[in-house]
Amino acid sequence: MTGWWTTDETHDPARTSWVASAQGHADFPIQNLPYGVFSPAGGNARIGTAIGDMILDLAACADAGLIGEGGDRLLLPTLNALMAMPVDARRSLRRAISMLLSDPAMQGAVEPHLYTACDCTLHLPAQIGDYSDFYVGIHHATNVGRQFRPDNPLLPNYKYVPIGYHGRASSIRPSGQPLLRPCGQRKAPDADAPVYGPSVRLDYELEMGVWIGQGNEQGAPIAIHDAADHIAGFCLLNDWSARDLQAWEYQPLGPFLSKSFHSTISPWVVTAEAMAPFRIAQPARPDGDPAPLPYLADADDQAHGALSVMLSVYLLSAAMRDAGMAPMRLSQGPASNLYWTVQQIVTHQASNGCNMMPGDLLGTGTISAPTRDGFGSLLELSVGGKEPVSLPTGETRAFLADGDEIILQAVAQADGFVPIGFGECRAQVLPARA
Amino acid sequence: MTGWWTTDETHDPARTSWVASAQGHADFPIQNLPYGVFSPAGGNARIGTAIGDMILDLAACADAGLIGEGGDRLLLPTLNALMAMPVDARRSLRRAISMLLSDPAMQGAVEPHLYTACDCTLHLPAQIGDYSDFYVGIHHATNVGRQFRPDNPLLPNYKYVPIGYHGRASSIRPSGQPLLRPCGQRKAPDADAPVYGPSVRLDYELEMGVWIGQGNEQGAPIAIHDAADHIAGFCLLNDWSARDLQAWEYQPLGPFLSKSFHSTISPWVVTAEAMAPFRIAQPARPDGDPAPLPYLADADDQAHGALSVMLSVYLLSAAMRDAGMAPMRLSQGPASNLYWTVQQIVTHQASNGCNMMPGDLLGTGTISAPTRDGFGSLLELSVGGKEPVSLPTGETRAFLADGDEIILQAVAQADGFVPIGFGECRAQVLPARA
Numbered sequence: 001m002t003g004w005w006t007t008d009e010t011h012d013p014a015r016t017s018w019v020a021s022a023q024g025h026a027d028f029p030i031q032n033l034p035y036g037v038f039s040p041a042g043g044n045a046r047i048g049t050a051i052g053d054m055i056l057d058l059a060a061c062a063d064a065g066l067i068g069e070g071g072d073r074l075l076l077p078t079l080n081a082l083m084a085m086p087v088d089a090r091r092s093l094r095r096a097i098s099m100l101l102s103d104p105a106m107q108g109a110v111e112p113h114l115y116t117a118c119d120c121t122l123h124l125p126a127q128i129g130d131y132s133d134f135y136v137g138i139h140h141a142t143n144v145g146r147q148f149r150p151d152n153p154l155l156p157n158y159k160y161v162p163i164g165y166h167g168r169a170s171s172i173r174p175s176g177q178p179l180l181r182p183c184g185q186r187k188a189p190d191a192d193a194p195v196y197g198p199s200v201r202l203d204y205e206l207e208m209g210v211w212i213g214q215g216n217e218q219g220a221p222i223a224i225h226d227a228a229d230h231i232a233g234f235c236l237l238n239d240w241s242a243r244d245l246q247a248w249e250y251q252p253l254g255p256f257l258s259k260s261f262h263s264t265i266s267p268w269v270v271t272a273e274a275m276a277p278f279r280i281a282q283p284a285r286p287d288g289d290p291a292p293l294p295y296l297a298d299a300d301d302q303a304h305g306a307l308s309v310m311l312s313v314y315l316l317s318a319a320m321r322d323a324g325m326a327p328m329r330l331s332q333g334p335a336s337n338l339y340w341t342v343q344q345i346v347t348h349q350a351s352n353g354c355n356m357m358p359g360d361l362l363g364t365g366t367i368s369a370p371t372r373d374g375f376g377s378l379l380e381l382s383v384g385g386k387e388p389v390s391l392p393t394g395e396t397r398a399f400l401a402d403g404d405e406i407i408l409q410a411v412a413q414a415d416g417f418v419p420i421g422f423g424e425c426r427a428q429v430l431p432a433r434a
Numbered sequence: 435m436t437g438w439w440t441t442d443e444t445h446d447p448a449r450t451s452w453v454a455s456a457q458g459h460a461d462f463p464i465q466n467l468p469y470g471v472f473s474p475a476g477g478n479a480r481i482g483t484a485i486g487d488m489i490l491d492l493a494a495c496a497d498a499g500l501i502g503e504g505g506d507r508l509l510l511p512t513l514n515a516l517m518a519m520p521v522d523a524r525r526s527l528r529r530a531i532s533m534l535l536s537d538p539a540m541q542g543a544v545e546p547h548l549y550t551a552c553d554c555t556l557h558l559p560a561q562i563g564d565y566s567d568f569y570v571g572i573h574h575a576t577n578v579g580r581q582f583r584p585d586n587p588l589l590p591n592y593k594y595v596p597i598g599y600h601g602r603a604s605s606i607r608p609s610g611q612p613l614l615r616p617c618g619q620r621k622a623p624d625a626d627a628p629v630y631g632p633s634v635r636l637d638y639e640l641e642m643g644v645w646i647g648q649g650n651e652q653g654a655p656i657a658i659h660d661a662a663d664h665i666a667g668f669c670l671l672n673d674w675s676a677r678d679l680q681a682w683e684y685q686p687l688g689p690f691l692s693k694s695f696h697s698t699i700s701p702w703v704v705t706a707e708a709m710a711p712f713r714i715a716q717p718a719r720p721d722g723d724p725a726p727l728p729y730l731a732d733a734d735d736q737a738h739g740a741l742s743v744m745l746s747v748y749l750l751s752a753a754m755r756d757a758g759m760a761p762m763r764l765s766q767g768p769a770s771n772l773y774w775t776v777q778q779i780v781t782h783q784a785s786n787g788c789n790m791m792p793g794d795l796l797g798t799g800t801i802s803a804p805t806r807d808g809f810g811s812l813l814e815l816s817v818g819g820k821e822p823v824s825l826p827t828g829e830t831r832a833f834l835a836d837g838d839e840i841i842l843q844a845v846a847q848a849d850g851f852v853p854i855g856f857g858e859c860r861a862q863v864l865p866a867r868a
Contacts, residue, residue, distance in 0.1 A: 132690075157682055160621075163683070163690075165599070165687035166600035166602055166690065167600055168564055169564050170563055170652075170789050171787075171788050171789055180653040183655070184785060185591075185594060187594075193724060194595075194727070196728070196729050218604075219614040219867055220867070221617070250688075251589050252579075252684070252688070253599035254684075254686070257788065258786075260786060261787045261788055262652065293629075294630070353616050353695045353696070354602060354604070355605055
């Protein structure tokens with residue numbers, strides 16, 4: 001079943017909301033309706049949806065009997081149970097919520113449950129059981145590999161295996177929470193021994209996150225044709241990386257403390273249902289590349305499995321902030337630069353029988369474009385630190401400075417449909433703990 | 435504070451239990467008192483302790499008012515809240531339980547809450563938030579490294595960094611649950627391309643697991659002198675590994691699907707308190723090895739931070755089982771073959787500010803002795819498959835066959851104290867899913 005690739009009345013560009021700020025909203029028109037967990041000022045955490053500049057308290061709507069089937073899953077403080085719903089039930093719930101916010105006859109009953117978004121606190125949307133991070137942005141993998149192996153940047157397994165590794169779930173935080181510069185071991189190339197101290201090569205990574213919906217039993221892989229039905233939605237993910245810690249620690253078992261200090265996600269779950277209009281064909285592989293092995297190959301996935309999403313990264317330094325400057329865009333590029341579809345990632349992760357659970361999070365890996373204006377990390381933009389980026393203040397950045405804020409943005413777009421955004425994924429770097 | 439390195443009356447070798455089978459029990463004399471989660475036949479999961487051949491229902495004891503402070507944490511279906519208790523409270527609870535099971539005057543009140551262990555089902559003891567696996571068995575790392583780099587088996591970071599990586603929490607299972615042989619990509623050295631199918635180089639790994647007790651806030655590392663107070667207890671861990679999948683997938687981000695299909699743990703948490711008599715000095719580093727960096731160096735940790743635990747691995751093939759044979763011991767060796775103490779592992783994991791939570795699990799990595807009789811994996815015993823192990827049936831094993839059962843055992847021992855065991859960590863390999 002791939003029902004959520006089909007659009008319905010909730011995607012109709014003519015549909016408007018009685019919430020005035022929704023019309024033309026960059027992120028949250030009525031065609032989006034992402035799920036999240038929020039607290040109004042002084043209130044408890046609850047499930048809501050973003051609509052324009054407002055948040056609708058879906059728990060209160062369910063409690064008031066305004067939502068039929070699935071409403072009980074809105075009364076919980078995380079989205080895990082909602083994510084676990086079958087695709088048909090998720091689509092029904094979306095239609096019900098879209099009706100509440102578009103039908104003028106519902107305004108009287110629903111409006112008391114709206115909150116001004118900027119007065120609310122957003123939380124992690126789900127209890128994340130396991131977090132895995134992939135490496136399927138092929139231009140990023142090529143750029144990074146070239147710094148180590150100029151003649152042979154991609155390893156032999158890259159075009160067969162959606163490369164990934166386990167990440168740290170406990171330190172994932174929602175947008176807006178600052179991160180402390182991490183400490184760790186680093187060793188200069190010409191030093192005899194490593195030292196322990198604050199990272200001097202702190203970087204960001206532009207990624208998308210994939211939220212798992214229905215899980216799978218241990219020992220029961222997910223067929224590629226069914227993988228889309230196991231995806232609940234998407235977010236932005238900043239996989240903060242301490243490159244000096246990473247270079248010293250990563251052999252032979254991969255990145256560990258260079259990543260696990262903090263990861264930032266956009267807190268709204270842009271649902272798989274909302275993304276139906278923005279499904280596009282996976283770009284053809286370059287001539288000479290091997291075809292995916294059969295367990296990763298599906299005609300529907302190749303025809304509709306990629307995402308039409310434009311991704312951007314902005315930087316705001318402390319000096320820029322003090323000078324009242326706007327954030328500077330560091331890069332922009334499309335999600336179609338992923339070598340594998342998100343469905344292939346899901347199927348690969350379960351292909352050994354590993355069980356996934358609702359609320360698990362998969363990162364795509366850094367998404368870079370082939371050219372410098374779309375590089376998704378400072379490691380790439382500064383060529384390993386050798387060519388620092390210039391800021392409008394005259395400052396330069398080989399890697400991040402304390403006070404820097406990184407802002408990720410994403411917009412899904414397609415002809416004939418209203419574009420929808422992911423909301424901000426931003427966080428500021430604070431100095432290392434004394 | 436390192437209070438749990440101190441013994442008290444609960445460790446007195448003269449203390450006996452009115453539960454007759456506890457006296458001289460190989461695993462569970464009254465000096466052990468591990469925590470676990472069990473279900474009696476037809477009953478719900480609850481917290482208990484193993485005593486001889488019996489399990490005491492601690493939830494029922496708490497409910498009956500037999501336990502004072504800390505009793506409320508025994509009423510839950512996992513040990514996470516119990517693990518989160520401060521060290522002093524954990525020690526008080528242990529004294530209370532030891533008294534219930536040793537004082538003949540308590541027998542009448544307590545005996546109704548005992549169950550025969552073999553009639554009960556044991557569950558995972560905690561909800562495991564994050565699972566990390568380390569690689570600090572230096573002889574294992576040397577043996578494996580030698581297969582790739584005969585002249586230089588250990589990488590330059592090994593003696594500075596307690597090497598580790600994130601593992602998969604969702605697929606950890608308690609002893610007794612069989613595992614399916616995993617499928618995945620493997621590539622023969624002389625093949626042009628990989629194939630997807632059942633692993634043909636399935637292996638076990640002998641490890642100890644470390645249960646995290648009190649956690650730490652994100653951004654707040656754990657000083658090495660305090661690390662012991664963040665450890666709730668220990669278990670056995672079999673880190674099942676598909677060597678063919680691992681060899682093909684692991685570069686550059688480390689092991690992933692070669693491990694995530696299934697990991698087996700012994701379900702009883704042998705508490706840090708119970709292990710107090712079995713703390714020994716960390717063996718001196720060989721001449722020429724660097725000293726630990728200051729954040730990992732502590733005199734108390736070096737003097738008392740290692741564990742006097744003897745570890746054994748047994749194999750029982752289907753043919754051996756059919757012939758009524760006993761399992762064959764594959765190896766035996768002490769936990770003191772770890773290059774870093776478990777406290778150093780904990781401190782390192784938090785050294786970048788990564789937050790740990792009660793119920794997180796850390797694996798030590800495979801513990802091998804310097805000589806073949808103590809090698810902790812078939813990869814080492816069979817020298818990468820080239821020298822298969824002979825079984826008493828005349829069968830040979832380069833790697834595991836379907837029907838094989840691997841049994842890990844551990845005994846903590848010290849002069850003047852009653853030895854305590856960890857209980858079994860066993861699981862059988864079933865054929866790959868058709």
